Amino acid sequence: xxxxxxxxxxxxxxPLGSSFAxxxxxVTGLMKKQTISPVKLFKVIEGRSVEIASATPGxxxxxxxxxxxxxxxxxxxxxxxxxSPSGNYKFYFKGGEQLGLSLLDSTYVLTxxxxxxxxxxxxxxxxVLKPVEIKSVTFMSSFVDFFPTLEEVAxxxxxxxxxxxxxxxxxxxxxxxxxxxxxxxxxxxxxxxPRGAHPSSEEFSPYFDEMKAxxxxxxxxxxxxxxxxxxxxxxxxxxxxxxxxxxxxRGMEGVKTLISFVANDTLKADVILDAASKIKVYKDYxxxxxxxxxxxxxxxQKVKNMDILSGLAQLNPxxxxxxxxxxxxxxxxxxxxxxxxxxxxxxxxxxxCGPCKAEIPYLKKLEEEFKGTDLSVVSVSFDELEDKEKxxxxxxxxxLGGTHLFxxxxxxxxxxxxxxxxxxxxxxxREGKIVTVDAPRPSNPALKALLEKTLAK
Numbered sequence: 513x514x515x516x517x518x519x520x521x522x523x524x525x526x527p528l529g530s531s532f533a534x535x536x537x538x539v540t541g542l543m544k545k546q547t548i549s550p551v552k553l554f555k556v557i558e559g560r561s562v563e564i565a566s567a568t569p570g571x572x573x574x575x576x577x578x579x580x581x582x583x584x585x586x587x588x589x590x591x592x593x594x595x596s597p598s599g600n601y602k603f604y605f606k607g608g609e610q611l612g613l614s615l616l617d618s619t620y621v622l623t624x625x626x627x628x629x630x631x632x633x634x635x636x637x638x639x640v641l642k643p644v645e646i647k648s649v650t651f652m653s654s655f656v657d658f659f660p661t662l663e664e665v666a667x668x669x670x671x672x673x674x675x676x677x678x679x680x681x682x683x684x685x686x687x688x689x690x691x692x693x694x695x696x697x698x699x700x701x702x703x704x705x706p707r708g709a710h711p712s713s714e715e716f717s718p719y720f721d722e723m724k725a726x727x728x729x730x731x732x733x734x735x736x737x738x739x740x741x742x743x744x745x746x747x748x749x750x751x752x753x754x755x756x757x758x759x760x761x762r763g764m765e766g767v768k769t770l771i772s773f774v775a776n777d778t779l780k781a782d783v784i785l786d787a788a789s790k791i792k793v794y795k796d797y798x799x800x801x802x803x804x805x806x807x808x809x810x811x812x813q814k815v816k817n818m819d820i821l822s823g824l825a826q827l828n829p830x831x832x833x834x835x836x837x838x839x840x841x842x843x844x845x846x847x848x849x850x851x852x853x854x855x856x857x858x859x860x861x862x863x864x865c866g867p868c869k870a871e872i873p874y875l876k877k878l879e880e881e882f883k884g885t886d887l888s889v890v891s892v893s894f895d896e897l898e899d900k901e902k903x904x905x906x907x908x909x910x911x912l913g914g915t916h917l918f919x920x921x922x923x924x925x926x927x928x929x930x931x932x933x934x935x936x937x938x939x940x941x942r943e944g945k946i947v948t949v950d951a952p953r954p955s956n957p958a959l960k961a962l963l964e965k966t967l968a969k
């Protein structure tokens with residue numbers, strides 16, 4: 513293995529001018545597993561582990577990483593897959609640390625003398641937790657021997673940090689949450705993996721009486737900082753439903769039940785989107801989205817929501833159009849639903865787009881020809897926010913008619929309709945259903961004929 517090449521690759525993954533970390537983290541490792549496999553480095557994004565680098569150990573088993581951490585907190589190193597704790601181990605970095613470790617078949621050990629106090633404490637806790645971890649991920653383990661081990665380690669966790677400190681206030685404050693989530697993660701993992709016999713809720717050990725999703729989900733940060741936070745939260749919800757003798761029902765009723773176990777609205781949205789990702793029919797998704805869209809507010813949630821929606825949308829004639837909602841040039845928010853009863857011609861454009869501006873005279877002529885009919889012309893601007901004033905001014909200067917909406921860049925509308933270039937014209941009927949999402953341009957007489965035909969229905 514060429515550690516120098518790996519180091520350069522890892523460094524390139526993070527800007528050298530990072531606003532957070534000015535010092536790199538250096539990881540020096542040795543693979544001591546029976547089977548040599550790539551070692552991966554993961555960061556944590558909103559309660560999920562995401563791979564950012566990998567290294568294939570050489571003949572001697574050595575591997576390494578050098579990188580600038582994007583944030584202070586937990587990272588994961590191991591041979592497992594993203595999203596799974598099996599074969600993966602968490603470490604704490606803020607920049608400047610050196611980590612030495614050997615990866616064994618079912619655990620790891622720290623090596624060298626330069627390991628940080630934070631990672632020494634995490635490793636001490638891992639040694640305490642290890643019996644629970646092994647029995648949780650081993651399919652042959654039964655609840656008869658797992659539950660007593662879980663109770664024993666849960667009891668030890670209550671006093672583990674007594675008299676211990678890393679000197680890092682941020683880490684010391686979060687360590688209790690890390691330990692609680694570790695226990696909850698392995699406890700729920702046990703319940704959800706194949707076993708020879710599964711316990712009834714009456715056979716759950718006392719630990720599960722304290723493991724309540726509502727308590728863990730009060731704050732977004734605790735779940736989002738943990739590599740398997742989203743997975744653990746869903747596992748706790750399932751366990752709590754089992755305890756309450758609540759059966760999961762597909763559809764809206766099931767989602768309503770799931771989010772009743774979540775205290776925080778942001779985390780409710782994550783649970784809703786997880787359920788939405790399993791839907792295969794657009795109609796079912798639309799019902800869910802229309803009901804719970806108010807919870808989906810963060811940028812990443814909106815992106816995921818649109819990915820799910822665009823994946824289900826067929827965009828065929830007769831399908832319901834995307835119910836967009838954008839402000840017009842006077843600040844009034846207008847949605848497609850507001851235009852029901854009208855045939856709608858959508859013009860997707862931007863002030864910087866030459867071909868878009870070339871269609872303006874033809875669009876003006878078309879508007880004049882359909883004046884007094886049920887045709888509504890809606891121009892949706894893909895201009896970025898910094899060009900909003902330029903967009904408003906151009907509407908005035910060019911005396912543009914119709915309704916003008918500001919999407920604010922290549923946002924959800926573009927993603928939903930898979931728009932890669934503009935101008936783009938679309939036609940919807942009076943019921944808000946798609947006639948075409950790729951109509952002729954106004955300069956083509958075929959558009960006028962299509963609009964006349966649609967209006968005549």
